[in-house]
Amino acid sequence: MSEVIKSSSQSFEEIKHFTEDGIEFWYARELATVLDYRSWDKFTNVIEKAKDSCGNSGQDIEDHFSRVGKMVELGSGAQREIEDIMLSRYACYLVVQNGDPRKEVIALGQTYFAVKTREREIEEEFEQLNEDQKRLAIRNEMTNHNKSLAEAAHMAGIDHPKDYAIFQNKGYQGLYGGLGVKDIHKRKRLKKSQKILDHMGSTELAANLFRATQTDEKIRRENIKGKSVANRTHFEVGQKVRKTIEELGGTMPEELPTPEKSVRQIEKELEKKKVLVGGKE
Template sequence: MKKEFISELFKKFEDACYDFDGVECWSARELQDILGYSQWRNFKNVIDKAQKSCEQAGEETKNHFAEFSKMVEIGSGAQKPVEDIALTRYACYLIAQNGDATTKSEIAFAQTYFAVQTRKQEIIEKRLLDVARVTAREKLSQSEKKLSGIIFERGVDNKSFALIRSKGDQALFGGRTTNDMKRILQVPANRPLADFLPTLTIKAKDFATELTSHNVIDKDLKGDGQITKEHIDNNLAVRKMLQDRGVKPEQLPPSEDIKKVERRLESDEKKILKEVKKIQENNKKKK
């Protein structure tokens, strides 16, 4: 495939893309022309196959293939309505996968174009989830530090604080202690349990911890007994809230080591900064 042909097709796909309620879309009629289909009925057969693939993937077709009518000129200023379909990037990817790449170079290009773009979106989504989890973990650390500062002024030492946290975990995880959960999730003995918990559980622990901090001050609680009971009650309340929504914290699978996630994000950040600097340097040269 010649470089000029690739550049031409790339521009066509980029130019055909439009925004519909914040979602990137392509018109099926325009895509038909770009992909080299002379007749709508032939291209519609490919779309039908793509919709079946969408269903088999467990996706709602209406979220990716939105049918609508538009007016087109038929000569002498007259117009008539024609069927069209607004296609998401994922829909275009499925259409390309169901097209005949052996006879149409445009299809072969589209398969690569939309596969790469879809993959980029997946990478972005994964990064956002990673950032959310790291942020939640940092927030939990801050909440625990805040709680420790509050209760140390109320007759609780380091050993008692560790016991209070463990009792809280036991309440949150349905009777399973911190060590029980570390064993179940195969967490190294020298690492905090929270470093291997999914975002939802981290946020649950954080909410219970914040409640305890608030109530210790609000109720003027003092000593191991009162504060331990408060922390247990708060974790039980959070557990009930999760259970009411069909979630059992102890049954959620472990997540990737948070330290690995942090290192990956830091590495990505350096790469992004490097690319930004490169773009800035190129722009300066152009000027």
């Protein structure tokens, strides 16, 4: 008979552990509980699929899936050892990607671990950059991904500028707790000609970048068709990113400070420095 796992309302963040070296990991049995898998045998099937995905991506499976033994207390007060698996962040991401898509918590898990993975990538890539450089890099990436998102939206049936504006507004509303483009613009005290993305810090830009990339991928992956469905998809992705920020204990995007300089001002200053340096040479 399959071993039964008790359900729990714990979040992905609450069950995170750290090694002595400060490396984060998750126990498979605790993750199974949060993902609402009541049978350990069924969950190990998901883990095996995740291992296959890990191997196919060229990663060392042992680096991400490490078998361990844990002592648990029985009802009688006695203890016995059970098998468990230490999962890396990447392993957890692969597990939720291979989980039951009908479970709402699986979708939340996909967003959570994708956000965590992207967050770490950004940390590693931008470790040596100052805030202005981070803003420039993410803003440029946002520009490129917005082009891809616009293409995906067009494929879904959004082929007029007015409809695309509505589509974009839905994404902001999901991420900003109901606030649309005009609301955010007003909150940041911007002029009509100023773009809100140019007046965001790196953290706020990163949240919007993730909203855009995930919506783009979801529309393409699920071959979404129709304006209303595409709009709802953008809104729901924004909502899920917002929930993840909340779960991580982060600041809601509408509460983040507006930088004194715009991205365009930073670009002009850098260009001016290049000209001065070129003149000296």
